[in-house]
Amino acid sequence: MLYIRSLTFNFVFYVNLIVQMILWTPYYFLSPRHRAWFVPKFWSRTSMWLYEKIAGTKNEITGRENLPEGSFILAPKHQSFWDAIAFFPFLQDPLYILKRELTWIPFFGWYIMKMRMIPVHRGSRSKALKAVVAATKEEMARNPRQLIIYPEGTRRAPGDEPAYKYGIVEIYTQLGVPVVPVAHVAGLYWPRRKFLRYPGTIKARFLPPIPPGLSKDEFMARLIGETEAACDQFLMDAARGPNPPALPPTAVKRLQELDNAARTKV
Incomplete structure (x- = not known):
C-alpha cells in the first residue's frame, strides 16, 4: 500500500x-x-x-506570527523537496537564489524570470556572493521581498550533524534585515533521493526572527542553536508518536544522543 x-x-x-x-x-x-x-x-x-x-501526510506549519513585515531572510532547514514548496505561499513576495542554468530551461526558466529571481553563476564563490548581495539589495530597495536561503546549502538527512555555510552570515551582515529560522523534519516523510512518501504529520515552525546588527559569531550561534533545538524536538515528537515514520540512521543516532544527554542531566 x-x-x-x-x-x-x-x-x-x-x-x-x-x-x-x-x-x-x-x-x-x-x-x-x-x-x-x-x-x-x-x-x-x-x-x-x-x-x-x-x-496520507498532513502539514502543520505554525509560527506565522513570527514573520515580520517587509523584507527579511527566511532560513529553513533543508531536508527535502517539501521544504522548497511548502513555505513560499506564506510570504508576500518571495525571492530565491538559484543556478543560472535553470533560467535557460524553456518555459520553466520563463516562469522563474517573471518573478525576478536571482540567478548565480557558480564560479568564484566570493564574486558570486558579492553579485548575490548586490542583486538582493536592489530587489529589496524596489519592493519588500523575502529572501529564502538554505543555510546548509544542500539537503541533509534528519538528525544529521549540522553543516551551516558561512555565506548566510555574510548575506545577513550585508543586507541588515531580520532572519527567520524555520525548523522541521520533513525528510522523515518526504525523504531526499527516495521514491517513498510516508504518512504522518509534518510539523514545521517559523521561529522568532533574529534581529539585524548582531556580530557574525553571535548570529551564527543563534541560528544554529535555535534551529537545531527545534528540529530535535520535532524529531523526538515524530519518533514517539503513535505511527512513527521509518527513521534513517542519522535520526536514530541523534535520538540516542538526545536520550543520553537527558539521562546525564538527571
Whole structure:
C-alpha cells in the first residue's frame, strides 16, 4: 500500500505541475508580477492537498506570527523537496537564489524570470556572493521581498550533524534585515533521493526572527542553536508518536544522543 500510494502521489504531483503551468500561462504572463504570484502559490497549496489525500501526510506549519513585515531572510532547514514548496505561499513576495542554468530551461526558466529571481553563476564563490548581495539589495530597495536561503546549502538527512555555510552570515551582515529560522523534519516523510512518501504529520515552525546588527559569531550561534533545538524536538515528537515514520540512521543516532544527554542531566 505504501508503494502504491507513493507511486500515485509522485505521478499526480508532476501531472498537477505540468497541467497548471499550461492552464495558467496566459494569466501568469499577462498579469502584474504581484498578481501572478497566485499561480505558484496555488500550485503549492494544491500539491500539499494532494500529498495529504493520496500519501496520507498532513502539514502543520505554525509560527506565522513570527514573520515580520517587509523584507527579511527566511532560513529553513533543508531536508527535502517539501521544504522548497511548502513555505513560499506564506510570504508576500518571495525571492530565491538559484543556478543560472535553470533560467535557460524553456518555459520553466520563463516562469522563474517573471518573478525576478536571482540567478548565480557558480564560479568564484566570493564574486558570486558579492553579485548575490548586490542583486538582493536592489530587489529589496524596489519592493519588500523575502529572501529564502538554505543555510546548509544542500539537503541533509534528519538528525544529521549540522553543516551551516558561512555565506548566510555574510548575506545577513550585508543586507541588515531580520532572519527567520524555520525548523522541521520533513525528510522523515518526504525523504531526499527516495521514491517513498510516508504518512504522518509534518510539523514545521517559523521561529522568532533574529534581529539585524548582531556580530557574525553571535548570529551564527543563534541560528544554529535555535534551529537545531527545534528540529530535535520535532524529531523526538515524530519518533514517539503513535505511527512513527521509518527513521534513517542519522535520526536514530541523534535520538540516542538526545536520550543520553537527558539521562546525564538527571
